[in-house]
Amino acid sequence: MPCPLCAAADSRLFAVYERHKLETCASCGLVYQDPGKLRGGASLIEEIYDEAWVAMREQYGHFTFMNHAVFNALLLDMVAPAKGKLLEIGSGTGEFLYMARCGGWDVVGIEPSAAACAYASAKYGLPLNRSPWNRELAASGGPYQAIAAWHVLEHLDQPVAFMREAASLLSPDGVIAFSVPNRRSLMNMLHGMRSALYAEVDHLCHFDLANIRQLASAAGIGIRMLFTRQYVHGFEDLLAAHPVFAGLSLEQRMGLIARLQGEGAGHEIVCAAYKAPEGSAIT
Numbered sequence: 683m684p685c686p687l688c689a690a691a692d693s694r695l696f697a698v699y700e701r702h703k704l705e706t707c708a709s710c711g712l713v714y715q716d717p718g719k720l721r722g723g724a725s726l727i728e729e730i731y732d733e734a735w736v737a738m739r740e741q742y743g744h745f746t747f748m749n750h751a752v753f754n755a756l757l758l759d760m761v762a763p764a765k766g767k768l769l770e771i772g773s774g775t776g777e778f779l780y781m782a783r784c785g786g787w788d789v790v791g792i793e794p795s796a797a798a799c800a801y802a803s804a805k806y807g808l809p810l811n812r813s814p815w816n817r818e819l820a821a822s823g824g825p826y827q828a829i830a831a832w833h834v835l836e837h838l839d840q841p842v843a844f845m846r847e848a849a850s851l852l853s854p855d856g857v858i859a860f861s862v863p864n865r866r867s868l869m870n871m872l873h874g875m876r877s878a879l880y881a882e883v884d885h886l887c888h889f890d891l892a893n894i895r896q897l898a899s900a901a902g903i904g905i906r907m908l909f910t911r912q913y914v915h916g917f918e919d920l921l922a923a924h925p926v927f928a929g930l931s932l933e934q935r936m937g938l939i940a941r942l943q944g945e946g947a948g949h950e951i952v953c954a955a956y957k958a959p960e961g962s963a964i965t
Contacts, residue, residue: 766827776802845901910948
């Protein structure tokens, strides 16, 4: 299969897992899997993001808010302070969209998991559209001042086409904000091909910062903000499992977080970008 980011045909085997295998693009370095060999996307979504997954989200709702929703809502207000219409693609159980609505946004969401949609409706009163990505469905509510897609692109087999379609629904001064797991994170460095991030069968693409810059250029969007961040929650467990890091003091652990983020090795890549005018340079 050609690379889903740069379309190069040359790749090498990265690793083989129980239900999938990963390749590394020899041109851009993207790690990816062939979705044609993956058992049906829709049924896989229902299998993974089911009632048990929703129950787990309910149990750890506090951490979902603190690790993700609070940060993402603040980021969105920084890059789009005027607010307006907000589309979230892949709303999950709705915590971010709930916070955005409380913060003054006019919100709408698209989410393929039936269990997640039911939870978001009952818990937060969010009438999510149950659907995989569908440009026509999304366009019916646009244009949007902001579009958010937190941890969505890693699940897609055509990330460039998705980004082009999503950006086309922005208002002229609109912003698209998204995040993905970082292929060059500490977790992946410590565990290598045995990392839980690589073992996720529904993760079709594994990006690093260079890949995101290439994605933005190919999709015709201009990067406004690009960085990595390290979650505080769960960091203790990651360090405790490694003999080199297990004995670090609080100050040393916080210093390590700062170093990881400063070197582009935080757990998550975060990007905010704008729809560039036709013919303008993308940076």
